[in-house]
Amino acid sequence: MSDPVVSLRDLRRSFSQGGVTIDVLRGVNLEIRPGEIVALLGPSGSGKSTMLQAIGLLEGGFTGVIEIAGTEATKLSGDDRTALRRDHLGFVYQFHHLLPDFNALENVVLPQLVAGTDRKAAEARASELLTALGLAARLDHRPSQLSGGEQQRVAVARALANRPELVLADEPTGNLDEATADRVLEEFLKLVRGEGSSALIATHNERLALRMDRVVRLHEGVLV
Numbered sequence: 001m002s003d004p005v006v007s008l009r010d011l012r013r014s015f016s017q018g019g020v021t022i023d024v025l026r027g028v029n030l031e032i033r034p035g036e037i038v039a040l041l042g043p044s045g046s047g048k049s050t051m052l053q054a055i056g057l058l059e060g061g062f063t064g065v066i067e068i069a070g071t072e073a074t075k076l077s078g079d080d081r082t083a084l085r086r087d088h089l090g091f092v093y094q095f096h097h098l099l100p101d102f103n104a105l106e107n108v109v110l111p112q113l114v115a116g117t118d119r120k121a122a123e124a125r126a127s128e129l130l131t132a133l134g135l136a137a138r139l140d141h142r143p144s145q146l147s148g149g150e151q152q153r154v155a156v157a158r159a160l161a162n163r164p165e166l167v168l169a170d171e172p173t174g175n176l177d178e179a180t181a182d183r184v185l186e187e188f189l190k191l192v193r194g195e196g197s198s199a200l201i202a203t204h205n206e207r208l209a210l211r212m213d214r215v216v217r218l219h220e221g222v223l224v
């Protein structure tokens with residue numbers, strides 16, 4: 001069997017606030033295989049975002065082991081960690097965080113330029129992804145000129161632009177109405193499957209979770 005794309009071993013995270021310590025993650029273990037799409041469920045406050053932030057290598061304060069594509073991320077320097085994140089991970093958030101002054105195409109081109117892709121290839125890739133998401137006629141629209149569902153589609157295209165092995169998504173359709181959320185998620189899953197990427201998708205929505213390959217739940221700080 002091929003190596004997992006991400007491997008978490010005994011991941012722990014506590015927060016201290018006003019003299020009170022809460023243990024949010026109390027020993028999380030998880031392996032995600034190449035191409036596997038996993039739903040992360042759990043009630044509000046159970047630690048889903050905290051867990052995604054850990055895997056996204058954006059924050060410290062964790063103990064345990066986080067391996068991304070066979071590399072133990074916790075042992076890397078800041079620069080190496082940034083490179084690991086850039087080369088292997090893609091992110092979709094509940095609120096898209098698109099750059100407001102750039103159009104849809106440019107929002108998907110920019111992360112590719114940062115990763116060293118030349119502009120022509122980056123534009124071709126961006127255009128292909130946005131077209132697959134039904135946005136061929138919106139390439140030169142800025143985020144403010146797009147609907148909420150369209151903005152989330154651009155965010156999905158941006159996350160996939162550098163062909164990440166693992167896409168991390170935190171309530172990627174959480175701010176959309178139900179019908180739009182269903183459609184965007186469907187397109188997102190189709191694209192991720194087509195690309196052969198893995199994904200870990202935090203959601204409150206049990207119904208949407210059932211469309212993924214596997215469901216894990218955070219309960220009292222561990223996955224069940």
Ligand SMILES: Nc1ncnc2c1ncn2[C@@H]1O[C@H](COP(=O)(O)OP(=O)(O)OP(=O)(O)O)[C@@H](O)[C@H]1O
Nearest residue numbers: 015016017024042043044045046047048049050051
């Ligand atoms: N920076 C922080 N400082 C203190 N406590 C924090 C911090 N970040 C998160 N927490 C606490 O950790 C717990 C888990 O938060 P987290 O955002 O991971 O939950 P979640 O499962 O993503 O919830 P939701 O479904 O509402 O998004 C919460 O009780 C929260 O108050």
Ligand SMILES: [Mg+2]
Nearest residue numbers: 048049050170
């Ligand atoms: Mg959250």
